[in-house]
Amino acid sequence: MTPIILAIVIGAAFGAVLDRVGATNPDWIGRMLSLKHLHLMKTILLAIGTGSVLMFAGQMLGLVDVGHMDVKAAYAGVFIGGLLLGAGWAASGYCPGTGVCAAASGRKDALFFIAGGLLGAAAYMATYPMWKASGLLDDLAGGKVTLGSVPGSKFDGIWAMQGDILGILLGLGFIAVAFVLPERLSGGGQVADMPAE
Amino acid sequence: MPLNWKTGGVLLGLVFFLAVLLVKPIGVSTQFVILDGMIADAVNSEFITETEEGYTSTNAYMAKSGGKYAGNAMNPLNYSFVFVLAMMLGAFLSAMARGGIGAAERQSPALWRANFGDGPVKRYAVAFLGGFVVLYGARLAGGCTSGHMMSGMMQTSLSGYIFAAGAFASAVPVAMMMYRKEG
Structure with missing residues (x-):
C-alpha cells in the first residue's frame, strides 16, 4: 500500500501548493497569459528550475534514483496538442490539474471544464487511430530523448554534453529568468492587486 | 493574493522534486482517459476485458501499450489515479484554510x-x-x-x-x- 500513501501525500501537497500559488485561479492564469501580470510565470519558472537543480544534483550525489526519470516521446503531435491545450487553457483559465483542484475548491465553472475535458479525452480516444495512421505520432529526433545524455538513464541525449550538468545549468537558467522577468509587460500603470478571491 | 513567487516557486519545485525522488514525475491528464474508461466499462462491460496477460479494450487507445490504460481503469486504486483524487483533497483543504472562495x-x-x-x-x-x-x-x-x-x-x-x-x-x-x- 506504500505507493497509495505516497500518492495521497504528494498529491495533496501538490493540490495545496497549486491553490496557494494562484495556479487554480483563472484570474491569475488569464493575467499571466495575456502578459499583464507575470507573477505566476515567475513562480512556475522558479519551480521548474528548483526541481531541476535538486533532481540532477541529487543524481550526481547518488541520492536520487536516475531510473525514476520518465521522459515523454517527442513527435509532431506534441506541438499540435500543445497549441490546442494552450488555446483552451487561455480561454477557460484551467489546465487538467488546476481544473480538478479548482472544482474541489468550490469553483462551479471548473465542473464544466472537467465535463468538457472528459468529453474531449473521449473524443481523442475515438479519433486516436486517425492520428496514429497520419504519422503525426511518429517519433522525432529519437522520441524519448533528453537534451544532454544523463548518466545511467535509459533515455538518449540529443547533445553530447553530460545531461546532469546541463540539467543543473538549465535549472539555474530558469531560476535566473524567474528573477529578471518583470511582473508586468503590458497594461502597466493600473492597480495590479485585486481582492483575493 | 497568492503566495509570493519566491516562496511559492520553491514550494512548487519541492513538490515536483519529491515526486521524482520518491516515485515518478507528476502527470495528470491521463487520468481523464482512465475515468472515461471506467465510465465506458460501467455502461458496457465489454469495453474492457481481461486477457491472459492483463487487460484490453475495444478502444484502440485504451488497449495500447499492452492495455496499460485498460488495466488502470479496472484497478482505480493505482498511484496515478489516487494522486489526482488527493490533489483535489489538498486543494479543497487549502482553499478552506484560507477562508474559501467567494x-x-x-x-x-x-x-x-x-x-x-x-x-x-x-x-x-x-x-x-x-x-x-x-x-x-x-x-x-x-x-x-x-x-x-x-x-x-x-x-x-x-x-x-x-x-x-x-x-x-x-x-x-x-x-x-x-x-x-x-x-
Whole structure:
C-alpha cells in the first residue's frame, strides 16, 4: 500500500501548493497569459528550475534514483496538442490539474471544464487511430530523448554534453529568468492587486 | 493574493522534486482517459476485458501499450489515479484554510466578469469548450502542463520544450484577445 500513501501525500501537497500559488485561479492564469501580470510565470519558472537543480544534483550525489526519470516521446503531435491545450487553457483559465483542484475548491465553472475535458479525452480516444495512421505520432529526433545524455538513464541525449550538468545549468537558467522577468509587460500603470478571491 | 513567487516557486519545485525522488514525475491528464474508461466499462462491460496477460479494450487507445490504460481503469486504486483524487483533497483543504472562495468568484472568475459580464451561462459554456480542447490537445500531445511542461522541462526532455512552445504560442494570443480588461 506504500505507493497509495505516497500518492495521497504528494498529491495533496501538490493540490495545496497549486491553490496557494494562484495556479487554480483563472484570474491569475488569464493575467499571466495575456502578459499583464507575470507573477505566476515567475513562480512556475522558479519551480521548474528548483526541481531541476535538486533532481540532477541529487543524481550526481547518488541520492536520487536516475531510473525514476520518465521522459515523454517527442513527435509532431506534441506541438499540435500543445497549441490546442494552450488555446483552451487561455480561454477557460484551467489546465487538467488546476481544473480538478479548482472544482474541489468550490469553483462551479471548473465542473464544466472537467465535463468538457472528459468529453474531449473521449473524443481523442475515438479519433486516436486517425492520428496514429497520419504519422503525426511518429517519433522525432529519437522520441524519448533528453537534451544532454544523463548518466545511467535509459533515455538518449540529443547533445553530447553530460545531461546532469546541463540539467543543473538549465535549472539555474530558469531560476535566473524567474528573477529578471518583470511582473508586468503590458497594461502597466493600473492597480495590479485585486481582492483575493 | 497568492503566495509570493519566491516562496511559492520553491514550494512548487519541492513538490515536483519529491515526486521524482520518491516515485515518478507528476502527470495528470491521463487520468481523464482512465475515468472515461471506467465510465465506458460501467455502461458496457465489454469495453474492457481481461486477457491472459492483463487487460484490453475495444478502444484502440485504451488497449495500447499492452492495455496499460485498460488495466488502470479496472484497478482505480493505482498511484496515478489516487494522486489526482488527493490533489483535489489538498486543494479543497487549502482553499478552506484560507477562508474559501467567494460566491461570485465561485460562479465565474473576476477577470471573466470584467470582460464578459456577470451572467454565468457564457462562462460555463466557455469552460466546457475549453475543457474539451484542453484534454483533446493534452492526449494528442501525450501530456499536459504538469507532465510535459513542468515535469518534462525539469528533466530536460525535448518533448517538454516542444509542448511548451506550442502551448504558449496559442495561449498568449488567445488570452490577449479575450481578456483585454484586467479585472
